[in-house]
Amino acid sequence: MSVIGEAALSGFLDLLVGKSLDSALNFVADHNQLHQQLKQWQSILPDIQAVLDDAEENQIKNMGVKKWLENLQDLAYDVDDILDEFAYEELRLNLQDTQPQARPSKIRKFIPDRIIRSIFPPTSFQFKNSMITKVKDITDRLNSLTTRRSSLGLSEILSQAATSKGKQPRLQPTSVLDGVVEYVGRHKEKTEMIELLKGNNLNGVSVLSIVGMGGMGKTTLAQLVYNDATINKSFDLKAWVCFSDNFDAIALTKAILQSITSETCDYSNLDLLQVKLKEKLTGKRFLLVLDDIWNENYNDWTILRSPFGAGTTIIVTTRLQIVSSIVDPLKAFHLDKLSDDDCLSIFTQHALKARNFDGHPQFKEIGEKIIRKCNGLPLAAKAIGSLLRTVKYHREWERIYESEIWNLPEEQCGIIPALRLSYHHLPSYLKRCFAYCSILPKDYEFEEEEMILLWRAEGLLQQKAMPQVKDIGNQYFQDLVSRSFFQISSKDESRFVMHDLINDLAQVVAGDICSKLEGDMQQKFSNRTRHSSYIVSDYDTVKKFEAFDQVKSLRTFLPLIFSRNYFSRPFLTEVRFG
Known part of the structure; x- marks a missing residue:
């Protein structure tokens, strides 16, 4: 199953519609035919972009929508290639202008420039003429996608997006444990959390956080602690609240208040809710579990916790290390793989x-x-x-x-x-970086700098000033570490690795765009492949590389050597064919 990641694609289109296309328009301003074509791109692309979110939702059930997204993704890469050609030619001409010019001949001084241009067209003009066919082909494909978009009903879906997304809300975990299954694997963490919770917490609000990737058992650990018999004796009141995707302080405060009073609350004023909640908690030992927090806004957190005082302990579960930092926990429990x-x-x-x-x-x-x-x-x-x-x-x-x-x-x-939800919450620029990581083999251990160089080679790090590139790359990388997409290697703390299922997730969202040539089995890559890695072996033959026969526009070819228990990268190759 391959699923096109709309937000990664949307982020790609953002780049094309933005600075890249603006630069190309300026460069071809003196060429009327090209300028008109690119202006069409500028008007069509945002209209297509507007329905991407709904196209992603419908692609699993509608193969026509999935094919439309695949064609759009291919087109986006082709647009990027053409904009690269314009950027390269502009740079080449600028460099040429900085070179010392030969003295003009005496005869040339007497010939008007327009006559010279008609006899010897300038290189720039020749280049622009040569691009007309390519640009026209892209325009035709864009128009075709627009027509096809309407026939698929994506325009109508867009207007219904708000209601369709609310039809099947994500099922939220509760505090109730499965009484049939005996839970294993987190006894150490459970024991330590219970000891901390039973300690003296009368001096202020205490927070414990549980951090880990989706499916690692954060909620289960919170349930084990919340339902422990000794905890029931240690607290006067308890409440369990599961966060929704959108932070709503009024709804959350109301849910907490209703949990401890078992009464329906009709207040819609946050101040009144918090005053009433504070009154109910005065002098009480209160345990609150906030399950599955995604919100990274410190101000939102301070507003939510303002009614709580001495005697309150909060357990927070989150996939994001930055959330754990914001809530300032007494201790953070980072969940790793089970045995x-x-x-x-x-x-x-x-x-x-x-x-x-x-x-x-x-x-x-x-x-x-x-x-x-x-x-x-x-x-x-x-x-x-x-x-x-x-x-x-x-x-x-x-x-x-x-x-x-x-x-x-x-x-x-x-x-x-569970895992796709983590991907869904990524900003579009991180979605592109993560999807690109699907070219890495499973168990491949990589350094931060190595990954940043790969992203930079593909133009995934967007910056205005060159000195900032590394800083932006570090920020992207650490964001993915914070969200548990990358984990510190157990063998070498200076290196990182992707969990096997996270690697699978990357391949799912990247689809045919990224491929890996590995093992001895004969493989064939799609003509849509743009990025590939290759695991080098001692007895490779030409036949093995027949996998690339249909690949016409490969951008990245990354050779990797497997030596004993680790992979190494002999060299980094960024290529463009076609």
Whole structure:
């Protein structure tokens, strides 16, 4: 399954519609035909951009919309290539103008410039004439996409976006634990959190944060602590509130107040709500869980926590390290992967209603392979175990193992929406950087500077002044670390790695645009491929590179050497063909 990431594409179009296209328009201002064509681009592209969000929502169910997005993505890259040609020619001419000029001949002084230009057209004019066919072809394709957009009903979908998005809201976790399943793997963190919560917190608000990527078990850990019997004895009042995507202080305060009073609250004034909440909490020990916080605004946080005082302890769960910093926790618990043994217990409880394979030896070997594929992610162990709960045949277990997790039915598998939600919340410029990372092999360990250089080579770091490039790259990189897309390597703290399922997610959102040539199996790349990595082996032959036969516009070719337990990069190659 391949899904076009609309926001990454939208970010790409932002760049094209913005500075790149403006520069090209200035450069061709003296060429009427080209200038008119580019002005059409400038008016058509924003109209197409306006329906991208709705196109993404409909592409899974509508193959026509998916094909439209694929064609748009190809076109965006072709537009970028043409704008690059204009930028290169302008730079070349500017450099040429700075070179010492030969003295004009005496005869040339007496010939008018317009006559000279008619006999010997300037290089710039020749170049612009040569670009007419290419530009006209792009304009025709843009017009075709606009016509096709209307026939797909994307314009109508746009007007209904607000209501259609609200039809199936994301199901929010609650404080209630599954009484059937025994939870494993977080006993150390649970014990430490409970000890901190039971300590003296009468001097002010205490905050504990739980941080980790989607599916790592943050909410489960909070549930374990919230429902612990000793915690119930340590607090007078408790409340559990799950954040929505949009921060609403009034709704959140009202939800907290209703949780502790069990009364319907009709106030819509934030001040009245907070005064009433503060009155209810005075002199009480209060435990509040704020689950799944995405909001990074410090002012919003200070407003929300203002009614709380001595005796209040707050547990925050979040995927973002920056949120953990904003809430200023007494301690932050960063959740890492579970051990294979813990994943095995989660998996077998959901698949076999047992703690292990002792009663089902026929599934032991294939089950352990599935568990290794979960790569320490408890949500994956739970989701795949749940899929196999009613499956009694060994061959069906093999089929699940052989399939990619991303090919499992989305309505049955919680992994896909859980991880895609993290991607959905990325700014568009980070979505492009993340999707590009799909060319990295699984388990590839990389340095921050290495990744920044790759992004810079592809023009993903947008800046006005060259000295700022590295700073912007560092900011992008650390943002992705903060959001758990990159994790510090367990082997070398100076290097980073992507979780296997995060790597899969990158491939899903990048689609055919990014490809990896790896292993000995014969591969064929799509003609849409623009970026590729290649794992070098000792006995490569020309036949292996037939995978690139259909690739006409490759931009990136990244050779990687696998040596013992790590990959190394012999050199970085940024190429453009076509």
